[in-house]
Amino acid sequence: MSNQRIRTVMLGALAVALALPATARASGSPGPDKERAKLLRAKAEALFDQPNEWRRATKLLEESAGLRAADDPEAYDCLLYAGRIRASLGDFGVATRLLERAGDHALARGAVMDAAQAYVDAAFAAKSAMDGTAAARLVSRAKLLTGSPMLSTSQRGILLARID
Numbered sequence: 795m796s797n798q799r800i801r802t803v804m805l806g807a808l809a810v811a812l813a814l815p816a817t818a819r820a821s822g823s824p825g826p827d828k829e830r831a832k833l834l835r836a837k838a839e840a841l842f843d844q845p846n847e848w849r850r851a852t853k854l855l856e857e858s859a860g861l862r863a864a865d866d867p868e869a870y871d872c873l874l875y876a877g878r879i880r881a882s883l884g885d886f887g888v889a890t891r892l893l894e895r896a897g898d899h900a901l902a903r904g905a906v907m908d909a910a911q912a913y914v915d916a917a918f919a920a921k922s923a924m925d926g927t928a929a930a931r932l933v934s935r936a937k938l939l940t941g942s943p944m945l946s947t948s949q950r951g952i953l954l955a956r957i958d
Contacts, residue, residue: 827861834858835872851881852876856892859899863923867908870899874912885924890916896934901939907949910939914956933957 838854841847852875859872864936877892897912907951939945 831858831861836865881919886919889919906944910936910953
């Protein structure tokens, strides 16, 4: 097995170890509650056309993500939307945290492209927050994922273009 593949597998294992307990802690509940999570996401989406309510929408999305099972891709969607909204509001530190969590969640599910995209978004948010250390760390994580055999040549090219 090549060093690149070993690093990819190790990063995935680390993400599982770090992301899953974080999801459980964030929810404050013993397990997933899919119906409540759906309701919270719907409430958040109803606020998307009201810019004055976007912070509230992001909190609802984050809560929805925390109520979902570790293998539920909608948790990733909720965290990604919340992070992007926070970035559009200029809350770059919060955006960085949410986008990195989205990446960790995707990686834990084996969704390498989604994870890398979220890490790149998080790196941009960190750079906007003037956090060069976090930006470099997140770019490094995204670059590491470009070596994954789970990516097509096209996907790899898209990621490398965003990173450069």
